[in-house]
Amino acid sequence: MTDSSIRHNWQLSEISALLEMPFNDLLFKAQSIHRQMFNPNEVQISTLLSIKTGACPEDCGYCSQSAKHDTSLEKERLLPLQQVIEQAAEARANGSSRFCMGAAWRNPTDKNLDKVIDMVKAVKALGMETCVTLGMLTAEQTRRMKEAGLDYYNHNLDTSPEFYDKVITTRTYDDRLDTLEHVRDAGINVCSGGIIGMGETEKDRASLLQQLANLPAHPQSVPINMLVQVEGTPLFNADKLDHLEFIRTIAVARIIMPASYVRLSAGRSDMSDETQALCFFAGANSIFYGDKLLTTENPDENHDLHLMKKLGITPSGFKSAEPADQLAS
Ligand code: SAM
Ligand code: DTB
Ligand code: SF4
Numbered sequence: 001m002t003d004s005s006i007r008h009n010w011q012l013s014e015i016s017a018l019l020e021m022p023f024n025d026l027l028f029k030a031q032s033i034h035r036q037m038f039n040p041n042e043v044q045i046s047t048l049l050s051i052k053t054g055a056c057p058e059d060c061g062y063c064s065q066s067a068k069h070d071t072s073l074e075k076e077r078l079l080p081l082q083q084v085i086e087q088a089a090e091a092r093a094n095g096s097s098r099f100c101m102g103a104a105w106r107n108p109t110d111k112n113l114d115k116v117i118d119m120v121k122a123v124k125a126l127g128m129e130t131c132v133t134l135g136m137l138t139a140e141q142t143r144r145m146k147e148a149g150l151d152y153y154n155h156n157l158d159t160s161p162e163f164y165d166k167v168i169t170t171r172t173y174d175d176r177l178d179t180l181e182h183v184r185d186a187g188i189n190v191c192s193g194g195i196i197g198m199g200e201t202e203k204d205r206a207s208l209l210q211q212l213a214n215l216p217a218h219p220q221s222v223p224i225n226m227l228v229q230v231e232g233t234p235l236f237n238a239d240k241l242d243h244l245e246f247i248r249t250i251a252v253a254r255i256i257m258p259a260s261y262v263r264l265s266a267g268r269s270d271m272s273d274e275t276q277a278l279c280f281f282a283g284a285n286s287i288f289y290g291d292k293l294l295t296t297e298n299p300d301e302n303h304d305l306h307l308m309k310k311l312g313i314t315p316s317g318f319k320s321a322e323p324a325d326q327l328a329s
Contacts, residue, residue, distance in 0.1 A: 010213045010256055015206040018252045023244065027282055030251035033258050034283040042316040043308065044261055044286035046098035046131065047091035050294040051119065052078045052112075056104035058135075060158070061167045061234040062195060062227055064295045065104040071232035073295055078103070081118055088123045091290065094301060095315065099123050100131035100154065102294045106171065107136040117148040124149050131191060136175055142182040152221060153183040154191040160207035163200045167235070180215065190219040193263065196249050197227035197241035205249050213256040221286065222253055222260045226267025228296045243275045247282050254283025261286045269297050273307050280311065289315070 018026065034040055054075035059068040088099045101119060108116060113134075120130045131152035137145070145153065157180075158164070161173045183190050192215075194208045212222060226246050229236050246267075253262045264284035268276060291300040299307075308315060 006218065006259060007256070008214050008216065008218075010210050012203070012206055012210055015209050015213075015252060015256065016203065018255060019202055019206055019248055023248070026248060026251050027278070030254040030283045031281055034254055034285070037258050038285055039316070041312055042285065042314050043280065044098070045096055045289040045315045046100050046129075046286065047088075047094070047096040047290045048100045048102060048288050048293055048298075049079075049084065049087050049091075050076075050104070051084060051101045051116070052076065052103035052105065053295060054104055057106050058170045059168060062198060062230070063233060064230040066233070069230075069233045071230055078112065078115060081115070081122060084119045085122050085126070088126055088128060092126055092128055094290070096128070096289055098129040098131055098151070100133065100152075100288075102133045102154075103135070105135040107138075108134045108141065110141070113141055113144065117144065120145070120148045120150050133191075136171065136179045137182055139182045139185065142179075142186040142188065146186040146188050150188055152189040152191045154221075154223070155179050155183065156193050156195070156223065156225075157208060157211055158194045159198060159200055160204035161211065162207055163198075163204040167198060180219075184215075184217060189221065190215075190217070191221035191223060191263075192219040193221075193223035193225065193253075193265065195225040195227050195266070196246050197238065197267070198235055199238045202245070205245075206252075209249070209252055209256060212253070218257040218260045220260060221263055222257055223263040223265035224250055224253060224284070225265040226270065228266050228270070228293075230296065243271060247275065247278045250279050250284050251282035263287065266293055266296070266298075268299050273310070276307065277311055280313065 054065045054073045055067045056065045059066055064071045064073050091099055123130050129151045131154055133154035157176055159167055164173050180192055262284050263286040264279045288298055289304055291298055
Protein backbone atom coordinates (compact mmCIF):
# COMPACT_ATOMS: atom_id res chain seq x y z
CA MET A 1 0.00 0.00 0.00
CA THR A 2 1.39 3.45 -0.89
CA ASP A 3 1.05 6.45 1.40
CA SER A 4 -1.56 7.98 -0.89
CA SER A 5 -3.86 4.92 -1.14
CA ILE A 6 -7.54 5.70 -1.06
CA ARG A 7 -9.07 3.93 1.96
CA HIS A 8 -12.56 3.90 3.42
CA ASN A 9 -11.84 1.82 6.50
CA TRP A 10 -10.04 4.26 8.75
CA GLN A 11 -10.08 3.34 12.45
CA LEU A 12 -10.53 6.10 15.02
CA SER A 13 -7.28 5.06 16.72
CA GLU A 14 -5.33 5.46 13.47
CA ILE A 15 -6.69 8.97 12.93
CA SER A 16 -6.02 9.96 16.54
CA ALA A 17 -2.45 8.67 16.18
CA LEU A 18 -2.00 10.87 13.10
CA LEU A 19 -3.40 13.92 14.92
CA GLU A 20 -0.91 13.30 17.73
CA MET A 21 2.22 12.81 15.63
CA PRO A 22 5.15 15.15 16.21
CA PHE A 23 4.20 18.28 14.26
CA ASN A 24 7.15 18.16 11.86
CA ASP A 25 6.60 14.47 11.09
CA LEU A 26 2.89 15.07 10.48
CA LEU A 27 3.47 18.01 8.15
CA PHE A 28 6.21 16.18 6.27
CA LYS A 29 3.90 13.20 5.72
CA ALA A 30 0.99 15.38 4.63
CA GLN A 31 3.16 17.43 2.26
CA SER A 32 4.71 14.28 0.76
CA ILE A 33 1.26 12.87 -0.02
CA HIS A 34 0.09 16.25 -1.28
CA ARG A 35 2.94 16.30 -3.80
CA GLN A 36 2.08 12.84 -5.09
CA MET A 37 -1.46 14.00 -5.88
CA PHE A 38 -1.37 17.75 -6.64
CA ASN A 39 0.81 20.61 -7.75
CA PRO A 40 1.91 21.91 -4.31
CA ASN A 41 2.07 25.49 -5.58
CA GLU A 42 -1.51 25.75 -6.82
CA VAL A 43 -4.61 26.68 -4.86
CA GLN A 44 -8.15 26.52 -6.28
CA ILE A 45 -10.27 29.57 -5.55
CA SER A 46 -14.04 30.04 -5.39
CA THR A 47 -16.25 33.02 -4.61
CA LEU A 48 -19.20 32.79 -2.23
CA LEU A 49 -22.52 34.61 -2.36
CA SER A 50 -25.38 34.43 0.11
CA ILE A 51 -28.46 34.30 -2.15
CA LYS A 52 -30.89 34.16 0.79
CA THR A 53 -29.76 35.51 4.11
CA GLY A 54 -31.04 34.95 7.66
CA ALA A 55 -34.30 33.82 9.28
CA CYS A 56 -33.27 30.15 9.08
CA PRO A 57 -35.45 27.78 11.14
CA GLU A 58 -32.48 25.59 12.14
CA ASP A 59 -30.63 26.14 15.41
CA CYS A 60 -26.97 25.55 14.43
CA GLY A 61 -25.09 26.96 17.42
CA TYR A 62 -22.39 28.65 15.36
CA CYS A 63 -24.58 30.36 12.79
CA SER A 64 -25.37 34.05 12.40
CA GLN A 65 -28.37 33.15 10.25
CA SER A 66 -30.45 31.08 12.65
CA ALA A 67 -33.76 32.72 13.58
CA LYS A 68 -33.25 31.18 17.02
CA HIS A 69 -30.25 33.43 17.78
CA ASP A 70 -30.31 37.15 18.42
CA THR A 71 -27.63 38.37 16.03
CA SER A 72 -27.60 41.76 14.34
CA LEU A 73 -27.91 40.25 10.88
CA GLU A 74 -30.17 41.91 8.27
CA LYS A 75 -32.51 39.30 6.79
CA GLU A 76 -32.95 39.21 3.01
CA ARG A 77 -35.31 37.48 0.61
CA LEU A 78 -34.00 35.30 -2.19
CA LEU A 79 -31.92 37.55 -4.44
CA PRO A 80 -33.28 38.29 -7.89
CA LEU A 81 -31.64 36.38 -10.76
CA GLN A 82 -30.15 39.51 -12.31
CA GLN A 83 -28.32 40.43 -9.12
CA VAL A 84 -26.82 36.94 -8.88
CA ILE A 85 -25.65 37.12 -12.50
CA GLU A 86 -24.00 40.50 -11.84
CA GLN A 87 -22.18 39.18 -8.77
CA ALA A 88 -21.03 36.07 -10.62
CA ALA A 89 -19.78 38.15 -13.54
CA GLU A 90 -17.85 40.33 -11.12
CA ALA A 91 -16.33 37.26 -9.45
CA ARG A 92 -15.34 35.94 -12.86
CA ALA A 93 -13.79 39.30 -13.79
CA ASN A 94 -11.78 39.11 -10.55
CA GLY A 95 -10.52 35.73 -11.70
CA SER A 96 -12.70 33.24 -9.81
CA SER A 97 -13.68 30.12 -11.72
CA ARG A 98 -16.24 28.68 -9.29
CA PHE A 99 -19.25 30.49 -7.88
CA CYS A 100 -20.83 29.10 -4.70
CA MET A 101 -24.33 30.20 -3.70
CA GLY A 102 -25.64 29.65 -0.18
CA ALA A 103 -29.16 29.91 1.20
CA ALA A 104 -30.28 29.95 4.84
CA TRP A 105 -32.86 27.19 4.46
CA ARG A 106 -33.55 23.96 6.27
CA ASN A 107 -34.35 22.69 2.78
CA PRO A 108 -35.52 24.38 -0.41
CA THR A 109 -39.18 24.22 -1.48
CA ASP A 110 -39.67 23.03 -5.05
CA LYS A 111 -40.61 26.60 -6.00
CA ASN A 112 -37.38 27.94 -4.52
CA LEU A 113 -35.45 25.20 -6.22
CA ASP A 114 -36.83 26.34 -9.61
CA LYS A 115 -35.33 29.76 -8.94
CA VAL A 116 -31.96 28.35 -7.86
CA ILE A 117 -31.93 26.18 -10.99
CA ASP A 118 -32.27 29.33 -13.10
CA MET A 119 -29.32 30.80 -11.19
CA VAL A 120 -27.19 27.71 -11.74
CA LYS A 121 -27.93 27.75 -15.47
CA ALA A 122 -27.15 31.46 -15.74
CA VAL A 123 -23.85 31.17 -13.83
CA LYS A 124 -22.83 28.20 -15.96
CA ALA A 125 -23.62 30.25 -19.06
CA LEU A 126 -20.91 32.67 -17.86
CA GLY A 127 -18.46 29.79 -18.13
CA MET A 128 -18.08 29.28 -14.38
CA GLU A 129 -18.36 26.14 -12.27
CA THR A 130 -21.29 26.18 -9.87
CA CYS A 131 -21.72 25.11 -6.28
CA VAL A 132 -24.78 25.56 -4.07
CA THR A 133 -25.56 24.93 -0.42
CA LEU A 134 -29.28 24.95 0.34
CA GLY A 135 -29.72 22.57 3.27
CA MET A 136 -31.33 19.14 2.95
CA LEU A 137 -32.36 17.84 -0.48
CA THR A 138 -34.58 14.95 -1.56
CA ALA A 139 -33.40 12.46 -4.19
CA GLU A 140 -35.73 14.04 -6.75
CA GLN A 141 -34.49 17.57 -6.02
CA THR A 142 -30.91 16.37 -6.36
CA ARG A 143 -31.66 14.82 -9.76
CA ARG A 144 -33.11 18.14 -10.88
CA MET A 145 -29.98 19.98 -9.77
CA LYS A 146 -27.85 17.52 -11.73
CA GLU A 147 -29.98 18.07 -14.83
CA ALA A 148 -29.47 21.82 -14.44
CA GLY A 149 -25.72 21.19 -14.66
CA LEU A 150 -24.78 21.81 -11.01
CA ASP A 151 -21.11 20.90 -10.43
CA TYR A 152 -20.84 20.78 -6.59
CA TYR A 153 -23.24 20.57 -3.65
CA ASN A 154 -21.93 21.71 -0.27
CA HIS A 155 -23.42 20.03 2.78
CA ASN A 156 -21.23 19.70 5.86
CA LEU A 157 -21.25 17.06 8.57
CA ASP A 158 -19.98 19.92 10.76
CA THR A 159 -18.64 17.84 13.66
CA SER A 160 -18.48 14.32 15.10
CA PRO A 161 -21.68 12.30 15.59
CA GLU A 162 -20.85 12.35 19.34
CA PHE A 163 -20.58 16.15 19.68
CA TYR A 164 -23.29 16.95 17.13
CA ASP A 165 -26.25 17.41 19.49
CA LYS A 166 -24.32 19.98 21.52
CA VAL A 167 -24.33 22.13 18.40
CA ILE A 168 -27.53 21.37 16.45
CA THR A 169 -30.83 19.88 17.58
CA THR A 170 -33.18 20.62 14.67
CA ARG A 171 -31.75 18.12 12.19
CA THR A 172 -29.95 14.85 12.73
CA TYR A 173 -26.59 13.55 11.64
CA ASP A 174 -28.41 10.91 9.59
CA ASP A 175 -30.37 13.63 7.79
CA ARG A 176 -27.03 15.03 6.67
CA LEU A 177 -25.72 11.65 5.59
CA ASP A 178 -28.95 11.08 3.60
CA THR A 179 -28.52 14.33 1.69
CA LEU A 180 -24.90 13.46 0.94
CA GLU A 181 -26.06 10.09 -0.38
CA HIS A 182 -28.58 11.75 -2.72
CA VAL A 183 -25.91 14.14 -4.00
CA ARG A 184 -23.42 11.33 -4.57
CA ASP A 185 -26.03 9.13 -6.25
CA ALA A 186 -27.05 11.94 -8.59
CA GLY A 187 -23.44 12.24 -9.76
CA ILE A 188 -22.90 15.76 -8.38
CA ASN A 189 -19.49 16.43 -6.80
CA VAL A 190 -19.76 16.37 -3.01
CA CYS A 191 -18.34 19.21 -0.94
CA SER A 192 -18.48 18.22 2.73
CA GLY A 193 -16.43 19.03 5.79
CA GLY A 194 -16.88 20.66 9.14
CA ILE A 195 -15.99 23.29 11.71
CA ILE A 196 -13.07 23.19 14.13
CA GLY A 197 -12.99 25.30 17.30
CA MET A 198 -16.50 24.78 18.67
CA GLY A 199 -15.25 23.33 21.96
CA GLU A 200 -14.96 19.79 20.57
CA THR A 201 -12.24 17.41 21.76
CA GLU A 202 -9.41 16.03 19.66
CA LYS A 203 -11.35 12.75 19.62
CA ASP A 204 -14.32 14.58 18.08
CA ARG A 205 -12.05 15.93 15.35
CA ALA A 206 -10.77 12.43 14.70
CA SER A 207 -14.34 11.15 14.59
CA LEU A 208 -15.46 13.86 12.11
CA LEU A 209 -12.50 13.04 9.87
CA GLN A 210 -13.31 9.34 10.15
CA GLN A 211 -16.91 9.97 9.06
CA LEU A 212 -15.74 11.92 6.02
CA ALA A 213 -13.02 9.49 4.98
CA ASN A 214 -15.23 6.42 5.43
CA LEU A 215 -18.07 7.69 3.24
CA PRO A 216 -18.57 5.39 0.21
CA ALA A 217 -16.56 7.94 -1.81
CA HIS A 218 -14.36 10.71 -0.43
CA PRO A 219 -15.95 14.13 -0.93
CA GLN A 220 -14.24 15.79 -3.90
CA SER A 221 -13.97 18.92 -1.76
CA VAL A 222 -13.50 18.99 2.03
CA PRO A 223 -13.98 22.41 3.62
CA ILE A 224 -12.33 22.74 7.01
CA ASN A 225 -13.79 25.83 8.67
CA MET A 226 -12.39 27.47 11.78
CA LEU A 227 -15.31 28.74 13.85
CA VAL A 228 -16.04 32.41 13.20
CA GLN A 229 -17.45 33.53 16.53
CA VAL A 230 -20.58 35.58 15.94
CA GLU A 231 -22.01 37.67 18.78
CA GLY A 232 -25.45 36.43 19.79
CA THR A 233 -24.82 32.79 18.83
CA PRO A 234 -24.46 30.12 21.54
CA LEU A 235 -20.87 29.48 20.44
CA PHE A 236 -19.77 33.08 20.81
CA ASN A 237 -16.98 32.96 23.39
CA ALA A 238 -16.22 29.27 22.86
CA ASP A 239 -12.65 28.57 23.98
CA LYS A 240 -10.25 29.95 21.38
CA LEU A 241 -8.64 27.30 19.22
CA ASP A 242 -4.88 26.82 19.15
CA HIS A 243 -4.15 27.32 15.44
CA LEU A 244 -1.62 24.48 15.54
CA GLU A 245 -4.56 22.14 16.20
CA PHE A 246 -6.31 23.53 13.14
CA ILE A 247 -3.20 22.95 10.99
CA ARG A 248 -2.98 19.39 12.31
CA THR A 249 -6.61 18.80 11.28
CA ILE A 250 -5.86 20.00 7.74
CA ALA A 251 -2.80 17.73 7.56
CA VAL A 252 -4.76 14.66 8.64
CA ALA A 253 -7.57 15.45 6.17
CA ARG A 254 -4.91 15.58 3.44
CA ILE A 255 -3.41 12.25 4.52
CA ILE A 256 -6.64 10.27 4.78
CA MET A 257 -8.39 11.85 1.75
CA PRO A 258 -5.37 12.22 -0.54
CA ALA A 259 -7.21 12.96 -3.79
CA SER A 260 -9.68 15.49 -2.36
CA TYR A 261 -9.38 19.24 -2.48
CA VAL A 262 -9.01 20.34 1.14
CA ARG A 263 -10.44 23.82 1.53
CA LEU A 264 -9.01 26.26 4.06
CA SER A 265 -12.46 27.69 4.56
CA ALA A 266 -14.02 30.10 7.12
CA GLY A 267 -11.81 31.75 9.73
CA ARG A 268 -8.94 33.01 7.58
CA SER A 269 -9.54 36.61 8.70
CA ASP A 270 -8.51 35.53 12.20
CA MET A 271 -5.36 33.76 10.98
CA SER A 272 -1.91 35.18 10.39
CA ASP A 273 -0.22 34.75 7.02
CA GLU A 274 2.09 32.26 8.74
CA THR A 275 -0.82 30.11 9.93
CA GLN A 276 -2.31 30.09 6.44
CA ALA A 277 1.08 29.25 4.93
CA LEU A 278 1.33 26.24 7.25
CA CYS A 279 -2.20 25.19 6.23
CA PHE A 280 -1.08 25.21 2.58
CA PHE A 281 2.04 23.27 3.53
CA ALA A 282 -0.19 20.77 5.37
CA GLY A 283 -2.11 20.19 2.14
CA ALA A 284 -4.88 22.76 1.92
CA ASN A 285 -5.33 23.56 -1.75
CA SER A 286 -8.46 25.62 -2.05
CA ILE A 287 -9.85 28.80 -0.48
CA PHE A 288 -12.78 31.19 -0.66
CA TYR A 289 -11.68 34.37 -2.36
CA GLY A 290 -13.41 37.71 -1.93
CA ASP A 291 -13.86 39.95 1.09
CA LYS A 292 -17.07 38.29 2.33
CA LEU A 293 -17.98 34.70 3.10
CA LEU A 294 -21.76 34.38 3.50
CA THR A 295 -22.33 36.90 6.28
CA THR A 296 -18.91 37.29 7.88
CA GLU A 297 -15.66 38.74 6.65
CA ASN A 298 -12.90 37.11 4.67
CA PRO A 299 -9.46 38.61 3.88
CA ASP A 300 -9.69 41.19 1.08
CA GLU A 301 -8.57 40.21 -2.40
CA ASN A 302 -5.41 42.27 -2.38
CA HIS A 303 -4.22 40.70 0.83
CA ASP A 304 -4.81 37.23 -0.62
CA LEU A 305 -3.06 38.05 -3.88
CA HIS A 306 -0.06 39.39 -1.95
CA LEU A 307 -0.01 36.30 0.25
CA MET A 308 -0.12 33.96 -2.74
CA LYS A 309 2.59 35.96 -4.43
CA LYS A 310 4.79 35.83 -1.32
CA LEU A 311 4.31 32.06 -1.18
CA GLY A 312 4.78 31.52 -4.92
CA ILE A 313 1.31 30.03 -5.14
CA THR A 314 -0.65 30.21 -8.38
CA PRO A 315 -4.40 30.47 -8.00
CA SER A 316 -5.46 27.55 -10.20
CA GLY A 317 -9.04 28.77 -10.43
CA PHE A 318 -8.09 31.98 -12.17
CA LYS A 319 -9.20 32.28 -15.77
CA SER A 320 -7.19 35.38 -16.53
CA ALA A 321 -3.41 35.15 -16.70
CA GLU A 322 -1.82 35.03 -13.26
CA PRO A 323 -3.51 37.92 -11.44
CA ALA A 324 -1.06 37.55 -8.56
CA ASP A 325 1.57 38.96 -10.92
CA GLN A 326 -0.55 41.95 -11.86
CA LEU A 327 0.11 43.43 -8.44
CA ALA A 328 2.57 46.15 -7.85
CA SER A 329 5.45 44.54 -5.96
N1 SAM B 1 -28.19 26.36 5.33
C1 SAM B 1 -27.35 25.48 4.64
C2 SAM B 1 -26.80 24.39 5.51
O1 SAM B 1 -26.60 24.57 6.68
O2 SAM B 1 -26.53 23.31 4.96
C3 SAM B 1 -26.24 26.15 3.90
C4 SAM B 1 -25.46 27.29 4.47
S1 SAM B 1 -24.46 26.98 5.91
C5 SAM B 1 -24.08 28.60 6.38
C6 SAM B 1 -22.99 26.22 5.31
C7 SAM B 1 -21.91 25.84 6.30
O3 SAM B 1 -21.20 27.00 6.70
C8 SAM B 1 -22.33 25.22 7.61
O4 SAM B 1 -22.62 23.87 7.49
C9 SAM B 1 -21.10 25.44 8.47
O5 SAM B 1 -20.22 24.34 8.38
C10 SAM B 1 -20.47 26.68 7.87
N2 SAM B 1 -20.59 27.81 8.82
C11 SAM B 1 -21.70 28.54 9.08
N3 SAM B 1 -21.46 29.47 10.02
C12 SAM B 1 -20.16 29.34 10.37
C13 SAM B 1 -19.32 30.01 11.31
N4 SAM B 1 -19.80 30.99 12.10
N5 SAM B 1 -18.03 29.63 11.41
C14 SAM B 1 -17.56 28.63 10.63
N6 SAM B 1 -18.32 27.97 9.73
C15 SAM B 1 -19.59 28.30 9.61
C1 DTB C 1 -18.37 25.96 4.05
O1 DTB C 1 -17.97 24.89 4.55
N1 DTB C 1 -17.99 27.15 4.46
C2 DTB C 1 -18.66 28.19 3.72
C3 DTB C 1 -19.41 27.38 2.65
N2 DTB C 1 -19.21 26.05 3.05
C4 DTB C 1 -20.79 27.69 2.28
C5 DTB C 1 -19.50 29.06 4.57
C6 DTB C 1 -18.75 29.68 5.70
C7 DTB C 1 -19.68 30.57 6.42
C8 DTB C 1 -19.01 31.34 7.48
C9 DTB C 1 -19.94 32.18 8.26
C10 DTB C 1 -20.67 33.22 7.49
O2 DTB C 1 -20.05 33.97 6.69
O3 DTB C 1 -21.88 33.34 7.70
FE1 SF4 D 1 -29.50 27.57 8.81
FE2 SF4 D 1 -27.38 26.58 7.51
FE3 SF4 D 1 -27.09 28.46 9.44
FE4 SF4 D 1 -27.78 26.01 10.13
S1 SF4 D 1 -25.86 26.62 9.14
S2 SF4 D 1 -28.74 27.91 10.90
S3 SF4 D 1 -29.08 25.41 8.41
S4 SF4 D 1 -28.11 28.71 7.48
